[in-house]
């Protein structure tokens with residue numbers, strides 16, 4: 001069995017192990033139970049590390065905390081109901097319970113949006129220009145939004161990469177045809193994961209240098225201020241591949257290139273709601289095109305556009321319960337569908353994912369918009 005393979009030759013699946021230690025007799029091995037996979041997933045996503053620059057690690061406190069990713073700790077309180085917000089938790093149990101759909105769940109604001117990715121000293125110290133003074137769009141504040149989003153992206157990518165072994169074992173007890181299909185799937189997925197990890201690590205190392213030398217001049221951004229706290233709050237980084245007009249911006253399938261990166265944050269800035277796109281000067285051309293396509297959308301369409309962006313590109317999304325419960329069932333179902341696809345690495349983003357799809361989202365009243373470090377050309 002096994003594609004006419006020698007026992008001591010490297011296994012056909014690409015694991016790098018010998019066939020006899022890998023896929024020989026895999027069809028008769030005990031299948032991995034969903035709860036076993038879920039446990040590994042949970043463990044890898046609760047790894048405790050401090051993401052501060054290496055040079056500063058000797059100052060780390062002993063305590064790794066649940067660091068909030070949505071900036072300004074009071075932000076989520078502003079949209080919470082009885083101390084809770086809706087959040088998407090892509091766990092195995094949740095997906096099974098809801099027939100593969102990722103539906104939002106109420107989570108206490110103290111846990112929502114957190115990751116165990118900073119020690120108490122560095123979480124408080126690094127981000128204090130963002131946390132303790134109102135947001136006014138300084139390059140330092142923009143940098144810190146990007147730094148936090150990037151730290152979380154890197155943390156998530158490291159966790160995903162650490163799951164390689166588990167993913168490779170998911171064909172235990174299956175027939176040879178299924179084994180081949182599953183491992184082909186895995187190989188494609190792993191290539192994407194390792195390229196993403198390589199890019200996020202490189203980006204993070206460069207952000208560390210900027211932070212240590214306090215060089216924030218190369219930070220660029222586009223800020224939308226809203227009169228109230230945004231009903232959907234989010235912090236994330238992405239490689240934008242399409243804009244709000246449905247135009248292609250960059251081809252992510254060439255894994256050799258490091259794509260342009262943008263961070264997105266929506267939160268309460270202290271005096272106004274703040275929705276911030278942030279990037280570095282090296283990615284100006286592409287990120288400006290992305291921001292310009294959002295800038296062209298009239299004020300009354302901005303909420304719907306931001307909704308498309310957040311539900312199509314980020315999982316780290318937190319929702320005001322009153323806002324969510326005020327949506328009609330059709331709109332809720334559409335947003336759940338978007339989020340379910342976003343969380344599934346095998347569903348490719350459609351070219352028109354950010355274009356107007358007729359789903360109207362209210363609750364984002366635009367008060368002001370401005371650019372940081374550039375003007376639209």
Ligand SMILES: [Zn+2]
Pocket residue numbers: 011012013014015019022023
């Ligand atoms: Zn194998």
Ligand SMILES: [Zn+2]
Pocket residue numbers: 050051052057059060061118119120121122123
């Ligand atoms: Zn630390």
